[in-house]
Every structure is written in C-alpha cells, then in structure tokens.
Amino acid sequence: MAEHNHVSKVAIVGAGGNSGNYIVQSLLAAKNFTISALTRPGKSTTSLPEGVIAKPVDYDVFSTLVDALRGQDVLVITLNVMAPPDTQEKLVRAAGEAGVKWILPNAWAIDGTNEPIAHDLPLMAAQTKVRGLITEIGKSSYIALSTGFWYEWSLAIHDAFGFDFANKKVTLFDDGNSKIPISTWPHVGRAVASLLSLPISDPAKGPSLEKYRNSQEFVHSFHANQNVMFESVLRVTGTNPRSGPARPNPAPSDSGRTRRCLAPQTGGHWADAVLALDVRRWLG
Numbered sequence: 001m002a003e004h005n006h007v008s009k010v011a012i013v014g015a016g017g018n019s020g021n022y023i024v025q026s027l028l029a030a031k032n033f034t035i036s037a038l039t040r041p042g043k044s045t046t047s048l049p050e051g052v053i054a055k056p057v058d059y060d061v062f063s064t065l066v067d068a069l070r071g072q073d074v075l076v077i078t079l080n081v082m083a084p085p086d087t088q089e090k091l092v093r094a095a096g097e098a099g100v101k102w103i104l105p106n107a108w109a110i111d112g113t114n115e116p117i118a119h120d121l122p123l124m125a126a127q128t129k130v131r132g133l134i135t136e137i138g139k140s141s142y143i144a145l146s147t148g149f150w151y152e153w154s155l156a157i158h159d160a161f162g163f164d165f166a167n168k169k170v171t172l173f174d175d176g177n178s179k180i181p182i183s184t185w186p187h188v189g190r191a192v193a194s195l196l197s198l199p200i201s202d203p204a205k206g207p208s209l210e211k212y213r214n215s216q217e218f219v220h221s222f223h224a225n226q227n228v229m230f231e232s233v234l235r236v237t238g239t240n241p242r243s244g245p246a247r248p249n250p251a252p253s254d255s256g257r258t259r260r261c262l263a264p265q266t267g268g269h270w271a272d273a274v275l276a277l278d279v280r281r282w283l284g
C-alpha cells in the first residue's frame with residue numbers, strides 16, 4: 001500500500017496491450033512500483049511483460065475483480081475498445097469495494113468531457129459517465145490523462161490520420177495545416193510513470209496526486225499537422241510524390257461518410273467511429 005507520501009502498488013488492465021505495455025515498461029524502469037495485471041485467463045491474446053504479477057479475473061464474477069484489486073493503491077485502465085461497455089463500470093465498482101484510492105480511467109485520447117466534442121461525438125459519453133460513477137461511489141478518485149491520438153497507431157490507419165499506405169493515398173481532412181496534439185506510446189508510458197511518481201500531497205502546493213484529484217490532465221509528445229506527416233512519410237519511405245500516386249487527396253467537406261461520422265449516431269461502425277473522432281479533432 002501507499003507508504004508515506006507515494007503510491008507503490010499499481011494494478012493495470014491491459015498490461016500486455018498496446019498502451020499498457022509501454023506504461024508497464026516505464027513503471028518498471030522507475031523501480032518504485034509493484035505492478036499487477038488484471039488479465040483474463042484463457043481469453044487473453046497478449047502475454048504479460050516480465051516482472052508483472054498476473055491477477056486472473058473473470059469480468060462476470062465481481063469477487064474476482066475485488067480480490068485482484070485488494071491492497072492496490074492505483075488502478076490503471078487500458079481496455080480494448082471492443083470490451084463490453086459495462087466492463088469499465090465493473091472495474092470502477094470493484095476498485096471502490098477493494099479500497100483502491102486512485103483510478104486512471106480509459107481516457108487515452110481526446111477529452112470526451114469537453115462539451116462541444118461530447119455533443120458531436122456521443123460515443124465519448126462513456127468518459128463522463130465513468131467519472132460520475134467514481135465520484136458517486138466516493139471511495140476512489142480519478143485522474144484522466146488525455147494523450148491526444150497515438151502516433152504509431154493512428155498513422156497506420158487510413159481512417160485515423162488519413163494515410164492509406166497500401167494504395168499510396170492521403171486524405172486531408174482540411175488543407176492539411178491544422179495541428180493537433182499527438183503522443184507516442186513511450187510518451188504515454190512515461191507520462192503515467194511520472195504522474196504516479198508524484199507525492200500524494202504537497203504542502204507547498206506543487207504537483208501532486210491530490211492536486212490533480214478528479215481532473216482531466218493533458219500530455220502530448222508534439223503537435224503536428226497532416227502535411228508535416230506527409231513529408232515525413234515520403235522521406236522515410238523514399239517516395240517521390242511526383243513519380244507515383246502518392247498525392248494528397250482532399251477529403252470533400254460534404255463527403256457523405258464524413259457527415260455520417262459527425263452525425264449524432266455513428267451507427268456502431270468502428271471505422272466510422274475512428275474517422276469521426278479524428279475528423280472532429282482535425283476540424284477543431
């Protein structure tokens with residue numbers, strides 16, 4: 001448990017996943033944490049990083065979640081987007097029952113509690129709901145880390161940053177000059193380890209977990225626009241834009257798909273949801 005003025009026992013959901021793996025590596029490098037991974041035996045498709053204590057759980061058996069979380073100071077949730085929608089709620093309730101004081105909820109992209117964004121993207125409502133639940137239960141506090149979009153993940157997906165590598169096409173969501181905050185996975189890992197290395201409280205009112213209690217905080221590696229990324233892609237792949245089909249392909253502002261994505265309901269299409277998130281962010 002937390003000794004003196006620092007947390008030390010960290011439980012993580014998704015320790016073997018995309019972002020979780022980097023979070024674990026940074027926590028291990030800090031050498032101040034004991035890390036436990038809530039994981040689904042027989043269902044998990046990832047392996048846990050070395051140095052992590054496996055805590056098998058069954059999301060349909062609440063007591064397994066509570067048992068796995070007992071004695072932990074912090075719960076970090078990096079859940080697969082396809083996990084059933086009530087999974088995070090179960091984790092938050094179990095954390096309250098187990099007396100976990102701090103939760104870093106699933107909020108690793110854009111701030112879904114920002115009103116204009118929440119209005120345009122109802123799928124972000126989950127962020128507001130889970131924070132409300134944490135404060136309603138009243139046993140844990142949250143610190144939500146908004147990292148912006150992940151560079152490695154988003155660059156590889158056409159519907160995210162607009163780059164279709166297979167067909168050598170780029171879709172610009174505007175003129176390609178709007179900059180957005182972006183994080184790399186190692187940066188996400190370092191941000192979490194730095195945050196959890198802060199003192200729990202600081203009488204001098206410097207950075208501390210208490211200072212960020214129940215708040216949304218923002219971190220990013222850099223700001224970049226699509227044109228800069230395009231230049232970088234051309235350079236790294238050795239592609240001459242004049243010799244092939246690698247030309248910017250402006251997204252028509254009246255594209256049916258774009259409008260459908262920004263409509264109140266995305267219809268549950270994952271690719272549309274990704275595009276909706278990104279288009280909304282690029283267009284400010």
Ligand SMILES: NC(=O)c1ccc[n+]([C@@H]2O[C@H](COP(=O)([O-])OP(=O)(O)OC[C@H]3O[C@@H](n4cnc5c(N)ncnc54)[C@H](OP(=O)(O)O)[C@@H]3O)[C@@H](O)[C@H]2O)c1
Pocket residue numbers: 013014015016017018019020038039040043044045046078079080081082083084087106107108109110147148149150151153154
């Ligand atoms: N900023 C961005 O650009 C960006 C991009 C993608 C996602 N995100 C956000 O970040 C969160 C984490 O994404 P990620 O890519 O790091 O996660 P991920 O690697 O896809 O999955 C993380 C873990 O979720 C666990 N899990 C629990 N229930 C599951 C279920 N029913 N099906 C599948 N996995 C389940 C798995 O752990 P076990 O197998 O050990 O149980 C898995 O390793 C997402 O929910 C999303 O909100 C942000």
